[in-house]
Amino acid sequence: MRTFYDAGIVGGGVIGLMSAYFLSKAGIKVAVFEKGKIGCGASSAAAGMLGAHTETERADAFFRFAEESASLYPGLSAGLLEETGIDIQLVYNGMLKLAMTAEEAASLRDRAGKEPDVEWLSRDSVLKKESNLTEDLQGGLFIAKDGQVSPSALCRALARAVQINGGTILEGAAAGRIQRAEPSHYEVSAAGETHYCEALVITGGTWSGQLFGEVGISAPVHPVKGECLSIMPDGFRLASTVFHESCYLVPKSDGSIIIGATMEEGNWRAEPTIQGMSSLMEKAVSIMPCIKKGVFQKAWAGLRPAASDAKPYIFKHEGMKNLYAATGHYRNGILLAPKTGEMVRDLFLNRPVKEEYEREFGLNRRTEVKS
Numbered sequence: 001m002r003t004f005y006d007a008g009i010v011g012g013g014v015i016g017l018m019s020a021y022f023l024s025k026a027g028i029k030v031a032v033f034e035k036g037k038i039g040c041g042a043s044s045a046a047a048g049m050l051g052a053h054t055e056t057e058r059a060d061a062f063f064r065f066a067e068e069s070a071s072l073y074p075g076l077s078a079g080l081l082e083e084t085g086i087d088i089q090l091v092y093n094g095m096l097k098l099a100m101t102a103e104e105a106a107s108l109r110d111r112a113g114k115e116p117d118v119e120w121l122s123r124d125s126v127l128k129k130e131s132n133l134t135e136d137l138q139g140g141l142f143i144a145k146d147g148q149v150s151p152s153a154l155c156r157a158l159a160r161a162v163q164i165n166g167g168t169i170l171e172g173a174a175a176g177r178i179q180r181a182e183p184s185h186y187e188v189s190a191a192g193e194t195h196y197c198e199a200l201v202i203t204g205g206t207w208s209g210q211l212f213g214e215v216g217i218s219a220p221v222h223p224v225k226g227e228c229l230s231i232m233p234d235g236f237r238l239a240s241t242v243f244h245e246s247c248y249l250v251p252k253s254d255g256s257i258i259i260g261a262t263m264e265e266g267n268w269r270a271e272p273t274i275q276g277m278s279s280l281m282e283k284a285v286s287i288m289p290c291i292k293k294g295v296f297q298k299a300w301a302g303l304r305p306a307a308s309d310a311k312p313y314i315f316k317h318e319g320m321k322n323l324y325a326a327t328g329h330y331r332n333g334i335l336l337a338p339k340t341g342e343m344v345r346d347l348f349l350n351r352p353v354k355e356e357y358e359r360e361f362g363l364n365r366r367t368e369v370k371s
């Protein structure tokens with residue numbers, strides 16, 4: 001049997017699903033090829049934070065893209081609920097970025113003076129907000145407008161919406177050989193069949209480097225392994241997400257807290273380790289001592305897809321017809337997904353896209369290795 005699609009999307013994480021969602025809503029006939037289950041890669045490991053301010057320090061194109069993406073969430077959440085009945089659990093409980101040293105306090109206070117939407121809180125005000133935090137802190141930045149979602153509910157809702165809009169979701173369908181059949185389509189071998197796709201969108205997360213290789217592009221993407229655990233706190237509820245350096249405590253709707261996350265370059269094994277857990281627990285207890293009485297629930301790990309400059313690739317290839325990519329979203333794929341899906345759709349339909357985004361996330365940008 002021959003199956004034809006307008007667009008084959010290789011990789012069913014949040015980025016592939018969001019791209020499929022925007023394309024299918026625009027009337028494009030899509031198929032998502034996912035080698036495992038949808039959302040089984042980095043997307044299922046994410047804490048779900050929409051932390052434009054906590055994850056970036058500079059008001060650059062990346063930050064503007066992140067802010068625009070975050071602003072799409074309320075409409076997206078309402079639309080997905082109406083279409084699919086699935087609640088992606090969007091909440092705005094704010095984020096507290098802590099300063100533990102005088103130097104950190106000076107830097108965060110400086111940001112509060114320059115950026116809208118962020119407020120410097122004194123030590124006493126922070127402790128009034130979260131009385132279980134360590135008293136060894138100097139203050140913190142509070143970002144009321146930063147929220148969070150459930151990544152697994154988001155992936156489920158997107159996949160369902162794609163199907164409702166006429167798209168196909170293929171699980172257990174590893175795209176093996178991908179061939180350009182001139183002049184008009186790509187042939188994707190997956191799940192024992194050849195699928196004919198007029199256009200191809202590479203959204204394979206950490207595995208995108210191999211997929212780029214299949215179509216003759218060199219754009220390395222490497223894993224940055226992250227480990228997390230969740231606990232049920234003993235007798236209290238955390239109100240806001242708390243962030244210090246790369247450790248965060250994220251309160252979930254059932255009262256549990258996600259503690260994340262380690263950072264390990266180049267490790268392809270998406271499994272939690274004793275070393276990872278002990279470093280996270282130690283850090284979390286130093287931020288909130290009473291957390292040690294919490295009941296351990298589970299531990300997991302995922303592979304953040306990263307380009308060498310830690311910025312995503314979102315482009316339409318200039319030389320290869322109908323070839324698109326959206327990958328390398330590193331620490332912020334959940335946050336950046338809506339704007340990424342929108343940009344993929346706009347590139348696909350030749351609609352205008354902000355020049356700074358095309359330049360910043362293009363294949364031929366000047367990449368600097370992030371130190």
Ligand code: FAD
Nearest residue numbers: 011013015035041042043048049175205226332333334335
């Ligand atoms: P993935 O989710 O990895 O999806 C890629 C998919 O492609 C996979 O499902 C894979 O199976 C599939 N695939 C690969 N090759 C093939 C093939 N040949 N054929 C078919 N399918 C294929 N981001 C945030 O914004 N907020 C957070 O709070 C947050 N927390 C995080 C916490 C941790 C511990 C980690 C690890 C990441 C976190 N992130 C967070 C980052 C976020 O998870 C990623 O940026 C995002 O999930 C990347 O999505 P993706 O779709 O590109 O990749």
Ligand code: GLY
Nearest residue numbers: 226260261331332
């Ligand atoms: N954005 C959180 C993480 O990647 O761990």
